[in-house]
Amino acid sequence: MDGFRRDGMVFDVRDGGPPDGEPVVLLHGFPQDATAWAASAAGLHAAGLRTLAPDQRGYSPSARPTGRSAYRVRELTADVLALLDEAGLDSAHVVGHDWGGIVGWALAAWHPERVRTLTALSVPHPAAMVRAMLTSDQALRSYYVGLFQLPFLPERLLLVGGGEPLRRMFLRSDLPRDVCEHYVARMQEPGALSAALAWYRALPLSAHETIGTVRVPTLHLWSTGDAFLGRAATEATRDFVDAPYRLEVLxxxxxxxxxxxxxxxxxxVTEHVRAHG
Structure with a gap:
């Protein structure tokens, strides 16, 4: 499949690997798209796994609704359920990075019957994140989250000079230049940056959508060089998983x-899938 539909929108999807392989859904974050997974997917395909990597809501040009309410976490998870339905899959292994990790945590908590295993890259369980915001330096690390929720101003500031401020921000976080140029170009598409920022702007609307305990086998990858997400939230995450849990630190x-x-x-991911598939 090269796409799926939901509510009149068309989402782009990269579908690769053996069609009969264990299915793995790969969910990107900000400001990525499905290309973020290209090299990882190649390794998964070599291991006999099928991957489905969508350009998520706001990142697919034909799935770019306006208004922040369209980007509540419930809507984001419903998109992934629609992908599974379109692919004829009762369930799949879910891998998410950054915002894709938040969607993964929510899917596993709300729809465990659709998630065979969860792999969360970088992002801790949302409840662990809240705890860490009060007890560690996480609030300082997450300063940009509040800035991104401001109306209009972020777009005006970040897209000046062909997206130069956006480019500098990503390069300072050690994103490779060639990848950075690709993402900055995508963010300059009409409405793309506003749609990507709408994920942040919808956070107050999703505050009541509690993401509870996860009860599917979970692998959590965190890296010590992450400027945005600290150790406190990472180590607290195990308190919110009532299933086999493994933390891997890079x-x-x-x-x-x-x-x-x-x-x-x-x-x-291959080890995790084979251990709990």
Whole structure:
């Protein structure tokens, strides 16, 4: 499949690997798209796994609704359920990075019957994140979340000079330049940055959508070079998983684990799938 439909929108999907392989859904974050998983997916395909990597809501040009209410977490998880339905899958292994990790946590908590295993890259369980915001330096690390929720101003500031401020922000976080250029170009598409920021702007609307205890086998990957997500929330995450749980720490790797450690991602996800498939 190269796409799926929901509520009149068309989502782009990269479908690869053996069609009869164990299905793995790969969910990207901000400001990524499905290409973030290209190298990891190649390793998963070599291991006999099928991957489905969508450009999520706001990132697929034909699935870019306006208004922040369209980007509540319930809507984001419903998109993945629609992907599974379109692919004829009762369930799949779910791997998410950054915002894709939040969607993964929500899917596993709300729809455990559809999630065979969860792998969360970088992002801790949302309840662990809240705890860490009060007890560690996490609030300082997450300063940009509040800035991104401001109306209009972020777009005006970040897209100046062909997206130069956006480019500098990503390069400072050690995103490789060639990947950075691709993402910055995508964010300059009409409405793309506003749609991506709508994920942040919808956070107050999703505050009542509690993401509770996860009861599916969970692998959590965190990297010590992550400038945005600290150790406190990472270590608290195990308190919110009532199932086999493994934390894997990647030393020195920045936030961009799919792009910078794809071989290790493929290796660990394959092990996780085979252990709990």
């Amino acid at each position: 030393e020195g790797v920045p936030h961009w684990i799919p792009e910078l450690a794809p071989e290790r991602v493929a290796e660990l």
